[in-house]
Amino acid sequence: MGSLQRFSLCFSWKRIVCIFFLPVILSGFAPRVKDKEDLIFANAQLQPAQYRFNWSHLTPLKLMDRSVGLQTESRVGSKPYFTLGGHKFLIFGGSIHYFRVPREYWRDRLLKLKACGFNTLTTYVPWNLHEPQRGKFDFSGNLDLEAFVLMAAEIGLWVILRPGPYICSEMDLGGLPSWLLQDPKMILRTTYKGFVEAVNKYFDHLISRVVPLQYRKRGPIIAVQVENEYGSFAEDKDYMPYIQKALLERGIVELLMTSDDAKHVLKGYIEGVLATINMNTFQMNDFKQLSQVQ
Template sequence: MTFEIKDDFYLEGKPFKVISGSIHYFRVVPEYWRDRLEKLRLMGCNTVETYVPWNKHEPQEGVYDFTGGNDLRRFIKIAQEVGLYVILRPAPYICAEWEFGGLPYWLLQDPQMKLRFSYEPFMKKISNYFAQLFPQVTDLQITQGGPIILMQVENEYGSYANDKAYLRQIAQLMIDNGAEVPFVTSDGPWDDMLANGTLPDIALPTINCGSDIKKWVHTLREFHGEKKPLMVMEFWIGWFDAWGDDHHHTTSVEAATKELRDVLAEGSVNIYMFHGGTNFGFTAGANYYEKLAPDVTSYDYDALLTEWGDTTPKYEAFQKVISEYVDLPQFELSTKILKKAYGSVKAGERVTLFQTLDRLATPVHSAYPLPMEELNQGTGYIYYQSNLGGPRMIKDFRLISVMDRVNLFVNEQPLMTLYDQEIPEKQAFQLTAATNELGVLVENLGRVNYSVKMNHQHKGIKDGVIVNGAFQSEWDIYSLPMDNLDQIDFTGEYVAGQPSFTRFELKIAEVGDTFLALPGWGKGFVTINGFNLGRFWEVGPQKRLYVPAPVLNTGVNEIIVFESEGKVGETIEFSDQPDLG
């Protein structure tokens, strides 16, 4: 089959209006991929769009993973079975409110790294990755009987830089690795973004926006300078939440529906997001303008499907508009999904972090602190320990180049907590014991995924710790990616006020989707049967964590809650109702 870009999109020689919706396979458990794709098809869409996160597929340099929830190939084949074409956005950068915008942390191990520029070592690493990625998808292009009709070159590059040589190198790498379908770029329609980020001779420029569609489509038409397909690659119909926001962001159904009607009258669309899904584990990214704004675990996005996959009034309104352009398919959903309220579960074993630290990590001794990246650690926490000596007044204590949130301890007793802009401020405290051990627990809350701060995303302690005017030396460093909680020794002591692990057992007769609340708890993350559900934080707005049924077992389920603030409850609760705040 053929898919071409001329004065319009053409499928097998006939004009084709792309009506697409975004689903990120990496934000949905694979057991639910078919359900979400079927709901997209039933709304009338003919295409699904997905990003491809480099850091999920190459978590450590040279180590590749395309299995399980990373099985991009399977997701694309299911889309084809459901009757959908595919727009593939293979990066290397995706933004997407995702950890480091999809870039792997280990790029920062090069002290000269220039992200998203034609810097030769960066391009070499992309080349290595593409050599593994593209064999997963090349035979799934429409030219070879598959559903992929378009591929994107980079992502919103015009809001980052204007290195056209870099963009051309990315496009050539895609071609060299077997890309045959037409290329697109996508950028905001403001200021210089289209001029900076597009390659009109080899890729169709498209735009990203959420309102004033007629105005911005006119801008795109003028930019083309000739008759070309008009497409909004990201039609933003909602927004994301950051920890500390005072509410869950929602948008008007009526306003979004009007904008959809406007864009379909002008050309093609990809709805961002059709289904947002969940930032499981430590995958949520962050933004940084005036201050750090780390994203919550939910990526509900006020999308057409909720985080847990239910249709919404916005879905129904969009379906009605789309029905004016296409005949809606009719078929039964193939996946049965239940919601269950399992009630309250009492805490079982509990141990302080310090009592089981040596079971979770082998310390690295260094004269100076090392950031996560130098210890081959991407996400999670890192703990630094050093002897401060005898009793005295510490008048000048400072943390230099440290991100993102710090819990300080003296002799394992909480001293203070510092966050973002508070971290480099000068502190003072009194040492009273005969010997004093400093502990610094640093949490990576998600590397910034957009704009200029991306070049400065080393986590943990990069430069050092000042004690009374001088750098403190001799450190034991514990990497805590928190991916080996089966090693926790729960026979150790629990000390109130310290970071801790608490173990629960949930016994159930039938699995179903459920929502976990942690009343009385402070901040941390939760695993169920070894699956990391993601972060919780009492500051909200998210109040409950979505638990998809496929991560549960009939019978006994092990739940481990890590809490960093010394604020724990005696129960957790499983409801059949969400609470996004």
């Protein structure tokens, strides 16, 4: 019994010593980073401030001066980059689609996006859900786009909005409402009169809700996508300029952008609108065509 007690005391004493010295031991295994002056830091987080980007002041609730929105800039000797409010800004964007997440979980999902290090939320807007029947619009409950965007701002996320009207997003008909097909002559994603009239009525309801949420209106929306991957469809050369004009005429003032796969970017871009590409894997060759239109 006495030897067992002595063993217990000895074990406890050794355990205390190990716990005390554990942080010292583990620090020897911390990642080491060399800066330009060959100074070694035991932890990458301890590097001098000039080698870190700090965007803590570039959040929707902290950035007060909204005179200059998201822009692209290029200087001699450096690669092109984004600026926000005149500050150099790197977009870390992640997608959460409000219409796919129960409203009760919105805050949880947005907080997790923020915790992962993202500073920007991207989301589509599904026409087929917001106008399930011609002329009957729904922006309530789980489809309350405005509440979702404002919640993102409250959490500290900027927003890139992708309103379509076609969004793909692995939805039937790419998010276009099925009632469009009641017109036997309908030609989707073109300037066909029946399609344009339907888009105009939808945008009248949608964009009026989006305008107050823009960056320059003190909202979190810093960019808006024009349609979605039109280059792989490209049935009407006048269609993309029409969608661009429809957004501008209804009050969209933030940076406009297009998004296509690398092979079709030349068919989907618009003059004066930032062209971007989608890729599953990073391939330098994918940027060749993009560089022609950026």
